Amino acid sequence: MQQCLAIDRATRWVFIELYADQTDGSSGDFLNKVQQACPVKIVKLLTDNGSQFTDRFTAGGKKKEPSGTHVFDRLCKQLGIEHRLIPPRHPQTNGMVERFNGRISDIVNQTRFGSAAELESTLRNYVKIYNHSIPQRALQHKTPVQALKEWHEKRPELFRKRVYNQPGLDI
Template sequence: MAWRTMEVADQRIRFVVAASRGESSLTELCKEFEISRPTGYLWLKRYRAGGVSGVAELSRRPHRSPERTAESIERRIAELRRERPDWGARKLAVLLGQEGIAIPAATVHRVLLRQGLVRLEDRHRPALRRFEREHPNQLWQMDHKSPKGWNQSVGPLSIVDDASRYVIALDGLGTTRGEAVQQRLEAAFITCGMPEAMLMDHGIPWWNGQSAGGWTQLSIWLMQLGIRLYFSGIRHPQTQGKVERFHGALEMARRRRGLPEPELRQAWLDAFRHEYNHLRPHEALGMKTPASRWHKSNKPYDPNPPAWQYPTDAVVQCLEPSGQLKLDGRRWQVCGPLAGQPVQLVRIEQRVLVFYRSTLLRELDLASQGSAMAEP
């Protein structure tokens, strides 16, 4: 599930929880969540029918396409493209208009895609809407670059601020061990302050596909610091667009400038990070530099954060040493790395939502005796 989609689902789940607990009237809750009453009723209906997965954003793609472009027009578009292979959809739409065929450029582009007439480098159209944070330090994106060309098992670790594109850290750790990454993150938190949230992919050391829920000691440490975690869609790196774009610039520099000897590699990375942040203008920032848009976070790093306080009326239970939860006469696997930690149980009819701090870990279905991981 892409991080932006998870934000939508997260909002809806919190609405359902608040409504089930009777914290406020439905009218007041709808006003608080900035939705209409019919929308609120719809979210509740979807949750009752399908649980957490039922409130996720549904595809708006129509089941049928009654207005699909006529075959004769599609053939003409293909003919023009072959006559002028270097012309894009906008230019071809002008030609079609001169022939009396009024058709939007977006439709021409879709026809070219269906016909296999779009070059690989032109296949991804620029997004009409950028999903990004408004202010620095609301979200940091983190990833390891591909090791190709770096003569190491893993490429540099990059941390990029979503709003400003400022590179918080760029380090050739040479490893994906959680301890090494945590040490580098601590240094970043001390220097730059704390972000509100972080976005990563489903890779080590912040994700473990072999463990229940996928959580690792590193991701739990980040949650304990009060950072909300999001994970990009599996095999969809575009949801980490800022850090991927930075990696593209870094790869271009590696190819054209070359890398120094291994002992000088970190100095080379430091120089590139300074250039990228302070000297290189960025088109998405109106040709401003990332450093001109970024500022240190107002939230300082606290290595010993205070204990989390669940609501006074919350149902709280500690996980067993195996990471299991004993409930209704059976044991449910929740999260091994959280063994012994207190979790909050929110019961909604025949389902139980298991939260660690503010993060939903798992959904238990008491009726079917099944459980589902709450995919972050």
């Protein structure tokens, strides 16, 4: 299983999906799903240089610039999202994702899963707990959902939909 992960930089809100592969199709599906789930209007998106997101290293030319014709780039353009790429060989630019991947690795390495569905369920539950119940020091000890609510009160024009708490987190 391969994961796709989105993190809002301002609120640390997380969205995750698991896929059997890393293809243009799965990255496009992920973008559509995160667009539907995210309460904030997505205007900029930072990804790594994986072939599911860009043709930067397969496009012609010496400068290794993306062509803009990759499926993911076209979908971003259609949705009005500016697609940015991290510099090659600089994963620290995407530090929030790298840190969250470390948290997920800790969970995955400490647990034996009976099936892919069990792994997916565990990760979804963790993301729900993370978004709703785990305060973040960078957010002055608020949860991502609390930060989203504050942003919504201050700048409602940045949002597509209202932010709600989800009951039933005592999993």
